[in-house]
Amino acid sequence: MNEKSIDASFIRSFDEDGFLIVRSVLDEGSIKILREELETAIEEDLIARPETFDAGMVHNCMFRGKEMARLLNHAALNAYAKSLLSEHCIVYAYQSSSLFPGSGNYGSRIHVDCPRFIEGYVSNIGVIFPLDDFTEQNGATFYLPKSHLRPSLPGEDEFFENAQRIPARKGDMIVFNARLVHAAGENLTDKVRHSLTINLCRPYMRQRFDFARMISKETLDVLNDDGKRMIGMNVRMPSSLEEFYLPSDQRPYKPGQE
Numbered sequence: 001m002n003e004k005s006i007d008a009s010f011i012r013s014f015d016e017d018g019f020l021i022v023r024s025v026l027d028e029g030s031i032k033i034l035r036e037e038l039e040t041a042i043e044e045d046l047i048a049r050p051e052t053f054d055a056g057m058v059h060n061c062m063f064r065g066k067e068m069a070r071l072l073n074h075a076a077l078n079a080y081a082k083s084l085l086s087e088h089c090i091v092y093a094y095q096s097s098s099l100f101p102g103s104g105n106y107g108s109r110i111h112v113d114c115p116r117f118i119e120g121y122v123s124n125i126g127v128i129f130p131l132d133d134f135t136e137q138n139g140a141t142f143y144l145p146k147s148h149l150r151p152s153l154p155g156e157d158e159f160f161e162n163a164q165r166i167p168a169r170k171g172d173m174i175v176f177n178a179r180l181v182h183a184a185g186e187n188l189t190d191k192v193r194h195s196l197t198i199n200l201c202r203p204y205m206r207q208r209f210d211f212a213r214m215i216s217k218e219t220l221d222v223l224n225d226d227g228k229r230m231i232g233m234n235v236r237m238p239s240s241l242e243e244f245y246l247p248s249d250q251r252p253y254k255p256g257q258e
């Protein structure tokens with residue numbers, strides 16, 4: 001898949017509605033491994049840091065399992081991100097959003113995933129990979145139609161009177177304008193609902209963590225060129241004049257990152 005194969009109706013739906021759903025981009029085998037890696041990471045984090053404000057949410061998922069790292073290589077993710085944001089786009093944040101039985105999570109507050117409103121300009125997109133079907137019972141994401149077009153957030157009454165649910169299934173990919181006002185629901189079932197969420201930004205913006213410095217050789221080795229770009233390997237700052245004057249193919253900050 002490449003940017004050219006994206007249907008114009010998808011782009012229209014992203015521009016007008018603020019989001020689009022690409023069906024069945026992950027197969028059962030991959031979903032199974034992603035769930036296992038995520039559940040292990042959740043358990044480890046709850047032991048290491050049980051009291052954080054967002055307990056149960058895993059940060060920097062690409063460093064917590066090879067399949068979660070490989071997601072950054074995914075052809076559909078890259079094609080849509082390049083087409084809707086920038087061919088040089090990078091990860092701002094990569095985390096999970098799980099809803100445990102009987103509860104919401106940190107994402108259940110009414111929020112946007114980008115604090116800036118710049119009319120007619122997208123600086124960030126959000127991507128959600130549901131690892132379980134999203135249903136009204138297990139907390140399918142609420143969103144306020146067309147709210148990506150307005151500068152301020154609605155109040156709770158306006159939001160919940162007009163919100164709709166995102167009808168995604170496991171293996172789909174939801175891509176949304178990060179200004180779309182949304183909230184995870186509450187899981188009223190007795191089974192956990194998992195998802196992975198990636199926020200992408202333009203290449204000249206800062207990432208939430210210094211991924212290029214944090215990444216291990218082992219993780220770097222599972223990434224293709226797209227995955228490496230996503231991590232931020234093409235927008236590292238030179239730390240010396242020697243690095244600045246390296247031949248262009250070896251420079252940490254590659255030219256043309258717009």
Ligand SMILES: O=C(O)CCC(=O)C(=O)O
Nearest residue numbers: 097107113141183184197
């Ligand atoms: O888990 C969800 O349903 C919503 C996730 C979310 O709020 C986010 O990615 O910002």
